Amino acid sequence: MTFTKRALSIVQVIACFFALTAIMDAKQQTGVQDAADPNPDLVGRLTQQLGITPEQAKGGAGAIFSLAKSRLSSGDFSKLADAVPGMDGFLKAAPKAGAGLGSLGSIASGKAGGLASLAGSFQSLGLSPSAAGKFVPVLQQYIGAKGGSGLASRFAGALK
Numbered sequence: 001m002t003f004t005k006r007a008l009s010i011v012q013v014i015a016c017f018f019a020l021t022a023i024m025d026a027k028q029q030t031g032v033q034d035a036a037d038p039n040p041d042l043v044g045r046l047t048q049q050l051g052i053t054p055e056q057a058k059g060g061a062g063a064i065f066s067l068a069k070s071r072l073s074s075g076d077f078s079k080l081a082d083a084v085p086g087m088d089g090f091l092k093a094a095p096k097a098g099a100g101l102g103s104l105g106s107i108a109s110g111k112a113g114g115l116a117s118l119a120g121s122f123q124s125l126g127l128s129p130s131a132a133g134k135f136v137p138v139l140q141q142y143i144g145a146k147g148g149s150g151l152a153s154r155f156a157g158a159l160k
Contacts, residue, residue: 072158
């Protein structure tokens with residue numbers, strides 16, 4: 001390899017490095033999070049306050065946010081998603097509807113009201129069905145701090 005070709009290869013490697021660095025910086029500045037770690041702040045609050053694993057925190061919050069999404073207007077859910085960075089990651093982490101309930105899952109989750117409809121999802125995460133009720137105050141406080149008390153109240157109301 002000649003000196004010119006080697007120098008050109010080095011310049012290309014350096015250019016790729018700077019391009020990747022710029023992409024990573026832009027991702028951090030826009031608040032985009034990986035699905036595996038959708039919102040370290042909220043996941044940390046849930047794990048510390050509820051004594052659960054990060055996977056349980058992500059899956060449980062995702063199940064609750066999925067329920068809220070199905071019950072809030074699209075405008076209100078859009079505001080909620082703006083207040084909770086990493087919302088897509090939480091929704092992806094939610095167990096499938098009716099998980100843990102066997103063949104009765106879809107029937108039970110369709111007829112149960114509010115948080116009771118999440119029992120199978122929470123059981124599949126290794127949490128008691130009543131654990132969903134412990135998530136709500138933590139999530140509501142976070143949403144209130146980030147999106148205002150009105151949004152936090154609409155979120156809580158959607159879960160009843």
